[in-house]
Amino acid sequence: MRALCWMGINKLEVNTVPDPQIVNPHDVILKVRLTTTCGSDLHLIDGYIPTMREGDVIGHEYMGEVVEVGAEVKDRRVGERVVVPSFLGCGECWYCDHDLYSMCDDTHPKPELAEMVLGYPPGAIPGYSHAFSGLAGSHATYIRVPFGDVNCFTVPDGVTDEQALFLSDAVPTGWTGADFCDITPGDTIAVWGAGGVGLMAAKSAYLMGAGRVIVIDRLPERLALAESQVGAETISYTESDSVLEELRELTGGRGPDACIEAVGMEAHGTGPQYALDRAKQALHLQTDRGSALREAAMAVRKGGVLSVMGVYGLIDNFPFGMLTNKGITVRTSQQPGQRYMGEMMGHVQAGDLDPSFLITHRMSLEESVRGYEMFKKKEDNCLRAVFTP
């Protein structure tokens, strides 16, 4: 089959690789129908996430059609259209039993690598380095999905491939971020980042009852989407004298009830702290540029919630005392999409959640190297490039 492979830092190639096969009895093989770029892939491509190996197939946000099932798969059928949350659960361990699928104890094939950097291994995610499983990713003709009954969710008639695709990662990550905010009706939620996850966090916050959602970014086309597709208010941090002052004014001086950070380790920003972040990252003294995270922590009201959905590695300049002195609750996790799938799919079917507007570029898998280049450089206002294998 054909697959998009990581061949070194900033080096991607579409190569011919062996097809996946059923290895364990609960496995399902999917023919990938759609697979998309994710901002977190850029951290792999740029070399900030260790334990990539030359030749790895990347991609973790996808949907497809079941073409083969293992001997102990009970509920999935060949020919079904399904969407798969990016982190894989087993459905049996304590974590899955408590709806914490992304922390599953039983899906990671290389737990010893994850333990070295995290203490305990999370659930497996395909296409995202060996410390996160080493499983081949979704930018390919086919993909093996362990525990198909737990992780493959039927896409109902009336829901398009394009809508279902983002229920794999962008929507559940945003949904998780909003759920962490414990929103009560009328709350004001600020969201850093108007990429796929940030826009879905903003939309989710409204669906959970937020009165106001304010999205912060620098790209006019993304802020326009936040306004037109989500109904959010927006702040452009490159045009603002002070995001903090604007948020204070917009909230009557008290600050947002919760702040969702949906940017991650390669944040852009302004001012001397951002310049220092860039310099330290360039010298590999830290992996992260934390300007969005710091600003979100500063902006949230006393006693509020800081919900962190951006992907981080090592950050060495974070004002931790701010959390203590303001009594901030910090919540963060990889998304347990299995927990929320019924609710999210219900909103799609009801017509009040349509994530397909995230697609700005459609192309074949053969064009995916170019797709990532456009996505990384945000060329042609690229928000998400979607590949058809």
Next chain:
Amino acid sequence: MTPDAPVPRRLADAARTALAKVRSSDTTGHRSLPIRREPEEILARWNEPQLRAAILEGIPVKDASIEVGEPDRDWGRTVTLDLELSKAVPDMHAQALTGKAVRRLKALCETGEIPNTDFNPSARDDAGERATA
């Protein structure tokens, strides 16, 4: 390691390799994990030769034993694995390998299978083959 890796990472890799060669051999490990199954089921899996071989695959084992403890609320029973390696494994602490083995036992007992990357597609020469530990 890719040739494009940044200088600090290459230096760290070189240091780790050097340390692996000079550090004192480390051949015993001891790790516990809760397993959500009854003792007889856990022991049956452990005592079945083919399954034990799968649990310890890729690990140079001289001796291995488990002890099944008491239930810990809804976490399961605490199972402790003691492992003695037949030789030190460069770059891999015995504790880490013991942890890997007890996680394989846990996954096998709880789900009936051990997670692995066998026959994993990639653009490498070993693609589509059985994985090594």
